[in-house]
Amino acid sequence: MNNAIACPSDEELIPMMVGESADTGIASHLHSCSACQRRLELFKSDLHALRGTIKMKPVSVPPSRPARIGKYLVVGSLDSGGQANVYRAIHPTLDKELAIKLSRHAVGRLSDHRPLLVAEGKLLAKLEHPGLARIYDLDFHDDLPFLAMEYVRGPNLRKFAADSPVPPRTAARLVAEVARALAVVHQHGVVHQDVKPQNILIDETGRARLIDFGMARLRHAWDDSGECASGGTPAFMAPEQARSEDAAIGPRSDLFALGGVLYFLLTGKPPFLGETVADTLKLARGCEFDRTALDQPGIPHRLRDICLKAMAPTPNERYPRGEDLADDLERYLTRPQQLRRLASISTAAVVLVGIGIGLWASGQRSGVVVPGAPKDTRPALEMVISRGGQSLDLANALPLVPESDTVQVVARIPPAQHAVLVHVNGNGKVKLLPFRKSPATGHTTLLFPATEDTRQAFERDVPGTEVVLVCSAEDPAAFDQIEELVQARLGRLPQMPAGAKPVWLTPEEVPLQSRSTFGEGKVEPIATVESRLNDLRQSLLNRTPKLSLFRGVAYPRP
Amino acid sequence: MTPAHPRISQSRRHPVYAGGRPHRGGSLSRMSHAVEKTSSSLLRRLRNPEDQASWGEFVALYEPLLVRYICKKGLEEHDARDVVQNIFISLLRKLPSFELDRGKGRFRTWLWQVTHNAVVDWARSRKRTKAIEEKLREGWKEGNEEPDSEWDTELQKRILEYAMQKVKERTNPPTWACFEEHLLKGRAGSEVGAELGLPANTVYVYAARVMARVREQCEAYLEDVGNE
Structure with a gap:
């Protein structure tokens, strides 16, 4: 570059880039200066590369999307609505992902709404639950309020x-x-x-x-228009x-x-x-x-x-x-799986599902108390034991206190269904118990014991192992001779130990507890109860016409 | 020759698209004010919490590149934009531990790897249709650890495209027109000058000035990306 003539500037070279004739002095300089020749080549090649981008299909960043909101870095748009846009963002130092809802309506620095909003933000930030997306922050971005929420x-x-x-x-x-x-x-x-x-x-x-x-x-x-009061x-x-x-x-x-x-x-x-x-x-x-x-x-x-x-x-x-x-x-x-499967595979005409045995606070007028369902049994059959004004669920009430405890059952039956309630007393005597239908929220409630008479009969039953069974069906013919069937399958059950857990019966199974729950000497009566209930279960499943559902429980009455 | 117009090319060993070593410091004279702001590494600026503008610039530069590249791998634009969000999250998380100066080309490879992983994760996280799966497999050889040539091409193109966009934004329209009409479109300086009411020499001066800015801008970005 130590030529006699100084190297030309870019603009002096430019005409040559596009094929225009150049100044003769420059042309002769170029001829002898390899550095300038190199420059020219680079310039041409850069230009070629730049021209190559002109035909590219434009892909744009939405111009309205801010790169930052407050201190948060925005990485993309999630949603946009009439009142606000929602962006995905990250906290610059805490590495926390956020969704940011940015209002479209400015709230001026001196507006009365500001302190109000900040107070609301504080309240919302307190709400915490695994089912909520948390709110972390309420702040302003160029006078636009925004909420920073969990993403x-x-x-x-x-x-x-x-x-x-x-x-x-x-x-x-x-x-x-x-x-x-x-x-x-x-x-x-x-x-x-x-x-x-x-x-x-x-x-x-x-x-x-x-x-x-x-x-x-x-x-x-x-929305400062105030139109959307609700x-x-x-x-x-x-x-x-x-x-x-x-x-x-x-x-x-x-x-x-x-x-x-x-x-x-x-x-x-x-x-x-x-x-x-x-x-x-x-x-x-x-x-x-x-x-x-x-x-x-x-x-x-x-x-x-x-x-x-x-x-x-x-x-x-x-x-x-x-x-x-x-x-x-x-x-x-928490109803057993089999029950639902049974329901779902039944013919379409038979609308199934439905005996949830709830509880009935008989004569208590204190409203319904929801008992904690025992985890180790089938909670679907909830029977409530009333004892001294208290409502206990069956599993927690055992052993029953003779003469003082009352057993109450509520079964809710879909309107299209018929139902029966079968009671087996400690001597193995089977009774089809009357019940009262009472219309509740779209289904029929089966109350048991239904009358003063049946309550008396129920309460004074003899010590032994009692069974309560609820069955429902589309066709009441399914209940024909059901007493005989229960009698045949259960007979007189051996006395369960007073503190034994109730044994449940569902179409799916009779869960076995006998081995894990009791010492060896006591296994026998429980195992027998389980095995007989299981026989009954098989027979109930095989009835024609079909039962939609059934549910039962055996428990000791001292 | 007036000292007002720098000789950028003299400091250059490689053409812009090949990502040469940048011009550092020196006499940028009249355009230095505009250029200096952007001529330091965007990645370095991004790591400076005081630099409020860098993230927006980063997104503006790289989002179109990533969307375009991922679409070429077989994703719909809508899905590509989702994936890009994940890429940005990964980048922002990893950036503090990314070492800027250890050799050239690391960011180019690194960004590609983050992109590749994000697409693979996306594909895993949803039920892919057969068509997408096949397209992805074609576009993306299994076990590929290195960026493909398409990545390099797209990356370079995007940097040039965005550098021009940036320069255009801060150049007054007649000056820009001299560059665009004369250099990019190859029209005669006198013709362009006549339209703009400028002597042809002024057209050359303006075109050269814009070209210098574009090259400077490109270098700033190419420095980050590097090139093997």
Whole structure:
């Protein structure tokens, strides 16, 4: 580069790049300067590379997506709605993944809403439950309020259900999980007001996670027009909310919507679905949804009943709390598998499922006490022992106290079904006991003992091993000579030890406890009871016409 | 020759697309203000918590590259964008422990590996249709540990594309037009000048100025990526 003539600048070389004639001085310089020749080649080759990008198909970053919100680094968009955009982000130093909901409505620095919002954010950050996506932070990004929430990797329930049908059992579990989470939200005085499948995410472990539970409280930040005093999605909306009866909107409104989610999972459609949003809202106001859709084969009656109760038109008829709905669903889930299978393989005409033996607080008027179901037995058969005003479940009440304990049974029978209750006393005497049908929430409740007379007869029974058996069937002919059958199979059972655990009978099995529970000397009577109950089970399974369901228990009466 | 116009090419040993060693410091004169901000390593800036702008720039540069590359491997754009989110999360988690200076080309390979793993994880995490599975297998030889040539091509193209975009954003339109019309499209300087009401010499000056900025911008990004 020590040529007599200084090397030309780029712009002096430029005409030569595109094939234009260059200054003669430069041309002759180039001829003798290898460095400039190299420069020219590099320039041409760079230019060629740059020209090569012009034809590329443009792929853009959405221009509206911020790279940072507050201190959080945004990695992508998750959702965008009318009021807010949701982004996926990461905490810059804590390595925590977040979903950030950024409002579209600015709240000025001096606005009265700011301190209010901050207070709401503090409240929401306290809500913690495995069924909730946690809220960590509420802050402002260029005057736009945002919520930093736990990021849940997984589809929402609408997409989850669209990808593959959700079996009733899974539906029950997921809805129970959300019900428990809602209970926590409600305990903090927060009403969600927009429970719907899109606001329930299924995380990587398969668990349901409720999101957006803070939106109702933050609505004044998310929408300053004040139009959405009771927002939410009309397709799942409780009637009082659709009618904007603000005073009536409460936890039960959320439970209605959650019942709607169960309805959606069972039937495949949302409860209210009009041609337009206005039509849908009209249906929601009148609580007009197709209840018969729940009667189709494959939908367990028990779940249908739970769904209908959750979706009762007036709030007072619904479950009072999320726990109550969850309890009912979990009771359904803990029924033995075989029972459900039996139900599901039966012919479509026979609508099955359904004796849940609940409890009956006879004459107590103290309302229903839910006993803790024993874990080592079949909790589906819940019998309540009333002792000195206390209600105990059977397993916890043994040994029974003669003359003072009363045994109470409630069996809930689907309307289309017939049922009988069979009692075997300590001497092996079999009685078909009368019961009273009482219409409750869509099913028939079988109360036992039903009358003062039967109660007397029941209580004064002789010491020994007692058996209670409930059977249901579509065709009452299935009960023909059932007393004889029970008599033949059970006979007079050996006396069970006073402290022995009850022996349960389901279509699936008679679970064996004799070996693990008792010392060798005492095994004998229990083993005999188990073996005879198992014989009875086989015979009940083989009856024609078929029994839909049956459930029994043997227990010692000292 | 005026000192106002730097001779970028003199410091260059390789063409831009081959990722030469960058021009460091020196007399960038008039364009130095604009260029200096971006000429230091983007990765280095990204690790500086004070540098608020670097993440946005990183995303703007790499997201289109990753989406385009992953789509070429057989994913739909929608799915590709999901995968890119996972890649960014991985990157941000791993970046603090990534050693910037240990040899060239590490980021190029590293980014590819993170991308490769994210696509493989994505494919594992869902029921793939047969078609996607086959397409993926074709596009991605099993057990491939090194970036393919497609990766290098796409990476380089994207850097050039984005560098031009960045320079265009901060260049006034007539100046940019001189570069675009004359150099990129190859139209005669006098013709372009006539349209813009500029003498042809000015067109050359402006075009050269923009070209220098583009090269400078490219070098800043190519420094991160390196090249074996």
